Amino acid sequence: MENVYIHIPFCKSKCKYCSFVSYPRLEMKEQYLNALEKEIKNSYKDEALKTLYFGGGTPSLLSPYEFQKLIKLFNTDNKTEITAELNPETITQNYLSELKSVGINRLSFGCQTFDDNILKIIGRRHGSKDVENAVKSAKNAGFENISLDFIYGLPEQTRNMFKEDLQRAVSLDIKHISLYGLKIDDDCFFGKNPPKNLPDEDTQADMYLDAIKILKENGFEHYEISNFSKKGFASRHNLNYWDNNSYYGFGVGAHGYENGTRYFNTSDLSEYIQNPTHHKHSQLLTEQEKLEEEIFLGFRKMSGIDVHKINKNFGINFDKKYQNILDKYVPLKFLLKTEKGYKLSDKGILVSNVILSEFLSEV
Ligand SMILES: C[S@@+](CC[C@H](N)C(=O)[O-])C[C@H]1O[C@@H](n2cnc3c(N)ncnc32)[C@H](O)[C@@H]1O
Ligand code: SF4
Structure with a gap:
């Protein structure tokens, strides 16, 4: 297997819409990284990697040294796509230069929207300026392959506001954009405290169609339902999922796919730290x-x-x-x-x- 996902399950606080496996438990970081190392050493077979992806949670809560220690566990070279998801508020130019020097070559920033009022409503810790500064710093640090995540259908958001978000993203001259329609699961803050003024389904659909038009007009290829890239900058890591190929998944809440078997790790942090090599659940798929x-994954690709x-x-x-x-x-x-x-x-x-x-x- 040539593709690896590593989950970093820590966030400083929980955004109001988020149901991802993440905990405000930074004091557990060291123990967690030790457990992660055990899990990787137990099952990784030293294949040369095509992609390595640090997702979260907030991977930017790791120091460059902590990233380096994890990257060194794998057989990578300068052709391996190594992505880190970063939260804009924790970013300095110095930090980004160090990430570059430990081998990370693709950055994905969680922007969500450039509207500062909405950022507050949804519980983000950054403002719109932080995203612009983070992108500038990333470019100064020598990163070319930069992606921004956006959510549409946010409380108080209008079609025009979302169009402005996209125009502002385009003006930053980045290579990749991911767009997600807001999804509210029962277990997040908004699931228990529904927000006011959510755009209705038709408006959400119009926002999505507006985005396709704007991004295509600005030289982005729509290559997957939620993903757009400049030529040559599609996410190789995610394409491997949609091509239904095998991959390793390491860390709490992570899942992997090997020889027709899907496996799932526990989402319980303490349980994972105690026994990181145990898969909570494996499923051998029938034909x-x-x-x-x-079919399901293939149709996600445009x-x-x-x-x-x-x-x-x-x-x-x-x-x-x-x-x-x-x-x-x-x-x-x-x-x-x-x-x-x-x-x-x-x-x-x-x-x-x-x-x-x-x-x-x-x-
Ligand atoms: C796994 S999250 C981690 C990214 C990073 N922690 C951040 O928030 O900046 C990746 C992306 O999923 C999207 N996302 C998370 N929860 C969502 C939800 N409930 N509905 C739609 N998109 C969501 C956001 O755009 C987020 O940037
Ligand atoms: S959206 Fe990102 S920063 Fe916010 S809680 Fe979820 S994983 Fe953490």
Whole structure:
């Protein structure tokens, strides 16, 4: 396996919309990093890595030395894409220069919005200026491959405000943008205390379509449902997931995929630290489940699914097996025929949950 995800589960405080595995328990960092090292040494087989991804939580709570210690556990070279997710408020130019010198070559900043009022409402610890400064510092430190995350459908957000967010992002001349529609799970602050003035579903859909238009006009390729990049800057790490290939997942709450088996680590920090080499749960996928994942993940890519590959790998006739669904959605132009197979159109993405659930219920 040539791709590794490492989860850093610490945040200074919890954003009001967030349900990711993260805890304001920085005093546990040292113990956690020791446990992580044990887990990695126990299962990593020294393969040369194509990608290494530090996600969170807030990986920027690690020192450059702590990153270096983890990176050194792996067989990487200067072609390995090494990404760190960073929160804008904790960033200095000096810190970024040190991250560069330990081998990190791709940065993903959680911006969410440039509207300072909304940033406060959603419990972010940074202001819009912090993001602009972080991007400038990253460039000064020699980083070219910089990504920003945005959320649309935030409380108080209008279509125009989101358009302005994107224009401001574009003006920073970055290479990659991820856009996520706000999702509120029951266990986050907003799940228990619903915020006022959330844009309705139609407005959220319009925001998404506006974004596709603005980003395409500004030279971004829409390569995955939530991701846009300048040519040559698609996330190689995430493409590996959507191509349904194997990967290691290390750390609390992390999951991995190896030889048709998905495994999941516990989300309980103390439990993980006590026993980092134990997978809480493993699932050997059936052929049908593998096929479903191939379709589900493949349609996330804007290039769509490769029918020839699917037919060959699963011994099926895709067009015949899914004829009812294709006959319904191709004429409506929700699904488009491509050279290799099928892909979702922009309006198809808006109803992708419905379309994909039909593929998944077809046995
Ligand atoms: C795993 S988070 C970690 C990033 C980093 N800690 C930060 O917040 O800056 C990656 C991204 O997921 C998105 N995200 C997190 N919770 C979300 C939610 N409830 N709805 C939509 N997007 C969400 C945010 O854009 C966030 O930057
Ligand atoms: S959004 Fe990022 S910073 Fe906020 S709690 Fe979640 S992981 Fe932490």
